[in-house]
Amino acid sequence: MIRATVLGLALLGASPALAQCGGDFGTFVDTLKSEATTAGLDPETVDAFFKTVRQDPKVLRADRAQGVFQKPFINFSNRLISQNRVDRGAAMEEKYSDVFDRIEAEYGVNRGVLLAFWAFETDYGGYQGDFNTRNALVTLAHDCRRPELFRPQIFAAMELHARGDFDPDRTKGAWAGEIGMVQMLPRDILVNGVDADDSGKVELASSAPDALVSGAKMLEHMGWRANEPWLQEVVVPDTLDWLLTGASKPRSVAEWQAMGVAAREGDLAAGDMQATIILPQGHKGPAFIAYPNFNVYFEWNQSFVYVLTAAYFATQLEGAPVYQSGTPETGLNGAQMKQLQAKLQERGYDVGEVDGILGARTRAAVQTEQQRLGLPADAWPTPALLRQL
Missing domain, CATH: 1.10.8 (Helicase, Ruva Protein; domain 3)
Incomplete structure (x- = not known):
């Protein structure tokens, strides 16, 4: 009771x-x-x-x-993704292959997804926080x-x-307040905690099977679509209308293909699946196609740069190559980003807190202003945009 x-x-x-x-x-x-x-x-x-x-x-x-979180995607991902984490991810995948087999069978969550969270949240359980x-x-x-x-x-x-x-x-x-190897909040533990090793208790700090299966169940609870992709690196044509890109502008895979978007390796998902094109550092930088499961990542963490890095690392752990950095235009530092956000607020845009972080609302405002000023509307703010504002 x-x-x-x-x-x-x-x-x-x-x-x-x-x-x-x-x-x-x-x-x-x-x-x-x-x-x-x-x-x-x-x-x-x-x-x-x-x-x-x-x-x-x-x-x-x-x-x-x-x-x-003020760092741009390339810098942020290079900081979080190391060869050591790649190698240890392979070792952990082998060590707990039966657990990942169970997760993929019961929840349809790829092993790379859980391995990436495990790596970033606690370095595979090595440091879980001392608060x-x-x-x-x-x-x-x-x-x-x-x-x-x-x-x-x-x-x-x-x-x-x-x-x-x-x-x-x-x-x-x-x-x-997060606890354990994949860092779950108490409410999530209550709802999604699983005693995967049959010890009689849910021990997310000391049992990798408990932590991984609980994490998979939480993703399912958040809306993960079983056995579907989440992110893929793509090659985009120079003629693409950049205004169509962005995490809130889905189109069918078939429509993107008709515009010249192609997978860097392998094939894109089924043509009727909805997807968005993400250009984290503009049209001259890396390019990804994001499928519906990508949105579930934001239920885990609301930082765009963290989510994209975790989603990409999951693909790398499953064999995808290191992404192509391209030659993105110089972006803004933290102080400049705050200045930009303040200027956008003055123009009536809701960018949330002026925190120097290029989040979804700031990206949307930037894209609108780029279009108005005749700049490539790729949502990547540059010193040139800041000067014009």
């Missing part, structure tokens, strides 16, 4: 009524405790969960210092940047605690 009640509270946690944040930290914690006991959780369990809770300023600093997870979640829920994301995770963590699967004082992970 307690478990169902707390889980119900966790599922309600994203509602506006529960999205309070800020104010005195102690008072905020008292509010959380009151909500948990009102929902039916034993007061002693609640007190034990929050007994040593504290606000963690290191979590807030980490949340504010994500400058790595106290409870403190991180409560700190981020108290902070008013994204309380709707983190507040429900606190109640999910209490549910895990009630099950005996979460130690408030000892469970550690990433600064944003």
Whole structure:
């Protein structure tokens, strides 16, 4: 009964009524405790969960210092993808081949997809973070940047605690509250955790089979389409209308082929499948075709450059060649990107936070302005565009 009640509270946690944040930290914690006991959780369990809770300023600093996502795709991917990670990925694929066989049979998620996440999230389990997870979640829920994301995770963590699967004082992970080898939040663990090695417990920090199968189930829950591709490098003609490109502009594969888009290696997906053309550094840089499963990546991580790098690395781990960098035009540094975003805001565009990160809304605004100014509308901002604005 307690478990169902707390889980119900966790599922309600994203509602506006529960999205309070800020104010005195102690008072905020008292509010959380009151909500948990009102929902039916034993007061002693609640007190034990929050007994040593504290606000963690290191979590807030980490949340504010994500400058790595300002890097362009080529620089970012070169930083994350190393020969060591490629080699270790091959070794892990061989070591856990039976687990990946099971994942592909049950969930239709390719092994490369899980290997890439495993590599990027924790370096194949080697470093899973040393932040106290409870403190991180409560700190981020108290902070008013994204309380709707983190507040429900606190109640999910209490549910895990009630099950005996979460130690408030000892469970550690990433600064944003993710736990285990593929870094899953408590709610995702509740819904998608799998005891794949039949140990009797879901142990995402110590069991690779549990972590990998749970990650695959989570992707399925997010909408992964079984046994379908997600990304592929392509060659695009110079005559392509660049305004048609972008992650929000799907067309059928057959239509792209009719315009001269071709796979760099192998064949494109079926002609009736919807796909987008992504030019992360403009029409002179790398080019990819993204299929519907690519969009699921954004349910895992919302950074465009991270998602594209993870999706590409998954293809590389399955045999795709190193992508062709091309000769992209010089882009903007972080300060220039913030200046660009501010100028776009002045012109009425919603680019979100002025953070120096080239996200989806900034790309869309850039593409519109490029078209207006007679520049190649490839969504890649350059100093020339900034000068004209």
